[in-house]
Structure formats: structure tokens, C-alpha cells
Amino acid sequence: MTDQAILFTTNENGVATITLNRPKTINALTYDMLVPMKQKIQEWEQDQAIQMVILKGAGSKGFCAGGDMKALYKARQDSEILQEAEQFFAIEYQTDELVAQFSKPIVACLDGIVMGGGIGLSYGASHRIITERTKWAMPEMNIGFFPDVGAAYYLNKAPGYIGRYLALTATVLHAADVLYISGADAFIPSDRLTDLLHQIETTNWHTTNTGKQLQELLDAYTEQPKTDGTLASLQADIDRYFSFNSVEEIIDALTKDTSDFAVKTRETILSKSPVSLKVTLAQLIKGEGETLKACLETDRILAHHFMRNEDFFEGVRSVLVDKDHQPQYRYKQLADVSEELVSSFFKAY
Known part of the structure; x- marks a missing residue:
């Protein structure tokens, strides 16, 4: 493995491979990785010698921990x-959209940690593989940010109101639950x-029905997770709590329930930045029924405003820089965050 942050290879069988190669940071994305990746995806779209793409991460920890938010703290x-x-955000979102629009198969290997920008990059891939080691989450709420990279598009595709639950709590999912939310x-x-991967790489894809044979190959390896998920059993409760269109109403519904799940969920939500909570719920409501392109455009606007919001930097400081996990947010209570403030995050600039 070289010291290059991203690696590209192709072979005579029509297989191209993108390897995110920053294993010490769990392959966190940077601008210098995204620029050549975007260019390669555009190039391979037009290259008839390329029949499919493998997308994977180097090292044993995971596919991709997301964008390198610690590096952005200096802003x-x-x-x-x-x-x-x-x-960085602009090209990240453009690359995510290109993956989703790619006309040839993309096999994304989501082994280990896949979070934030790693989900955005791989969500649009045609064939997304998870393992028993997969830890899947949109953890942006933990650092005073918002679930970006098209999250309002794909989280809204989860059953019921599970997308809102995952966004507001930053809950980490394992294999069975990742499958449950598609x-x-x-x-x-x-x-x-x-x-x-060896079998994919050594198959001549120039002389076959690529889509059909790839699916047959994947089917031969596919199994059922040995551990059951929890979301299906919580579906009714989540729908009851998270069907409201304000964070205050969600908290009120949780407060009225003394179950362990309701108590823990309420506590988790209230530990997040009030600005992030209110903007994120508004983002998900706005994203209902929207295209991926439209959601990514909203994300670009939101990212612009969050990068000028001191609570975002305080969240990054507390979790990623000083690691004291004691954020001192300017807006401390939900009541401190007005509708006008929330609306300002959605204004084009």
C-alpha cells in the first residue's frame, strides 16, 4: 500500500477499483481525495473498457468514517x-451524485465502520455489501452539524419515521438493521x-451480461445476518414518537413514556446541539419526496451556514479536538432556537 490517499486500478477484465487509502483515519475523506475520484468516475462512465467499479477502503477498521471534520475545524x-x-462539501456532494447516476455496476464494500460521508459516497452504488463488522451511522448530530450527503433523501426512504430517529439520535446500526432500512x-x-472480490476481478466482464452475472455471483455469497436487528420491533414506538413536526413535540411524546427505550432516546436527543436538532428535523421534513439532487443542493446551503455557526465548531472541539465531550453551546435549550434562526439556515446565499 502506498502513501497515496486514494488508489485507482483497472484490469483487462473491465474491473476498475477505487480504494480509499487513509486507514489511520478510517479513510476519512478529504478534498484531495474527492477531486481525482470525481474525475475518475466521470472518465470511467465514458470508457467502454470499464464494465464495473469496486469501491472499498484500506485497512481493517472500516470503509470510511466520513469527511475529515477535524481538519475543517481550522476554518x-x-x-x-x-x-x-x-x-470540500461542494465536490463531495457532486461525487455522491455521480456515484448514484453511474450507469454501470458499482460494488461498494461496507465492511467495518461506514459513517457520514462514507454513507453518502456509497449509498447510490448499485450493489452495497455489508458484513457482520459493519457499523453504519450518520453521527453528525454528535458534533453540532447535520446529516448531510443526501441524508434527507435516503433516510426518508427508511420505513415509517425511522429516518428521523436515526438522524436525531445518531444511532449506530449493524447489519440486520441496515438491511431493514434499505x-x-x-x-x-x-x-x-x-x-x-477475487472472483469479480478475474471474471471477463466484456463477454457476459454484466448485471445478470454479477447478481448471480453476489447471490452465491449472500447470507442472512446471524444477529437480529432491533428496528423492526421498535417500528411502532418510533413512528409514534417521531411523527411530530417539531423537536419539542417529539421530546414531549418521549417524556410521557417511561419505557427504557423512550427514556434513553429522550436523553440522547437532549444531549445534542439544539440548533442541529431543529435544523435537521426541518431538513428531513423538507426532503420528503425530493430528489437526491435537490437534497444535496439543500445540504450545500446548510453546510455553508453551519460553517458560520459557532455551535458547530464547539461540537467539533468537544468531540474531535479536545475530546472532553462537554460542549458549551451558545444555544443551550430548544427554546433558545427560534423558527427565524432555523429558517435562516435554508436561505440561499
């Missing part, structure tokens, strides 16, 4: 870095992934 006091941060297409044990 707080540096206007040049702030501009670079906005360029966040992946197949479960394959991690110890079989190497064999699967």
Missing part, C-alpha cells in the same frame, strides 16, 4: 480554510469478501 479562524471547506443490498461475511 473557524481562517477565511481561506473556510473557503476550502466549502469547496441501506445495503446484501450481507456477506467479512471472511468471504476477499474471495468474492
Whole structure:
């Protein structure tokens, strides 16, 4: 493995591979990774020698932990870095859309940690593989941000109001639950992934019905997760709590229930930034029925405003920089966040 942050390979069988290669940061995305990735995806779309793409991460920890938010923390006091941060979000969202629009199969290997920008990058892939090691989450709420990378599009596709629950709580999901929300297409044990990828790479895809044969190959490796999920059993409760269109009403519904799940969920939500909570719920409501492109455009506007919101930087400081997990937010209570403030995050600039 080289010291390059992203690797591209192709072979004579028509298989191209993108390897995110920052294992020490769980392959966190940077601008310098996204620029060549976007270019390669555009190039391979037009290249008839390329029949499919494999998308994977280097190292044993995971596919991708998301965008490198710690690196963006410096934008707080540096206007040049702030501009670079906005360029990062713009090209990240463009790349996510290109993956979703790609006309050839993309096999995304979501082994280990896949969070935030890692989900955005892989969600639009045609064949998303998870394993027993997969830890899937949109954790942006933990750092005073919002679930971006098209989350309002794909979280709204989860059954009932589970998307709102996942966004507001930053809950980490494992294999069975990822399948339940259609966040992946197949479960394959991690110890079989190497064999699967080898078989893909050594098959001549120029002389076959690519889509049909690829699906047959994946089916031969696909199993059922050995551990059951929890979301299906919580569906009715989640729908009852999260059907409201204000965070205050959600909290009130949770407060009236003394079950362990309701108590824990309420506590989790109230530990987040009030600004993030209210903007995120508004984002998900706005995203209902919208296209991925429209949701990504809203994300670009929201990211612009969050990068000028001091509570975002305080969240990053508390979790990723100083790691004291004691954020001192300017807006401390839900009541401190007005509808006018929430609306301002959605204004084009």
C-alpha cells in the first residue's frame, strides 16, 4: 500500500477499483481525495473498457468514517480554510451524485465502520455489501452539524419515521438493521469478501451480461445476518414518537413514556446541539419526496451556514479536538432556537 490517499486500478477484465487509502483515519475523506475520484468516475462512465467499479477502503477498521471534520475545524479562524471547506462539501456532494447516476455496476464494500460521508459516497452504488463488522451511522448530530450527503433523501426512504430517529439520535446500526432500512443490498461475511472480490476481478466482464452475472455471483455469497436487528420491533414506538413536526413535540411524546427505550432516546436527543436538532428535523421534513439532487443542493446551503455557526465548531472541539465531550453551546435549550434562526439556515446565499 502506498502513501497515496486514494488508489485507482483497472484490469483487462473491465474491473476498475477505487480504494480509499487513509486507514489511520478510517479513510476519512478529504478534498484531495474527492477531486481525482470525481474525475475518475466521470472518465470511467465514458470508457467502454470499464464494465464495473469496486469501491472499498484500506485497512481493517472500516470503509470510511466520513469527511475529515477535524481538519475543517481550522476554518473557524481562517477565511481561506473556510473557503476550502466549502469547496470540500461542494465536490463531495457532486461525487455522491455521480456515484448514484453511474450507469454501470458499482460494488461498494461496507465492511467495518461506514459513517457520514462514507454513507453518502456509497449509498447510490448499485450493489452495497455489508458484513457482520459493519457499523453504519450518520453521527453528525454528535458534533453540532447535520446529516448531510443526501441524508434527507435516503433516510426518508427508511420505513415509517425511522429516518428521523436515526438522524436525531445518531444511532449506530449493524447489519440486520441496515438491511431493514434499505441501506445495503446484501450481507456477506467479512471472511468471504476477499474471495468474492477475487472472483469479480478475474471474471471477463466484456463477454457476459454484466448485471445478470454479477447478481448471480453476489447471490452465491449472500447470507442472512446471524444477529437480529432491533428496528423492526421498535417500528411502532418510533413512528409514534417521531411523527411530530417539531423537536419539542417529539421530546414531549418521549417524556410521557417511561419505557427504557423512550427514556434513553429522550436523553440522547437532549444531549445534542439544539440548533442541529431543529435544523435537521426541518431538513428531513423538507426532503420528503425530493430528489437526491435537490437534497444535496439543500445540504450545500446548510453546510455553508453551519460553517458560520459557532455551535458547530464547539461540537467539533468537544468531540474531535479536545475530546472532553462537554460542549458549551451558545444555544443551550430548544427554546433558545427560534423558527427565524432555523429558517435562516435554508436561505440561499
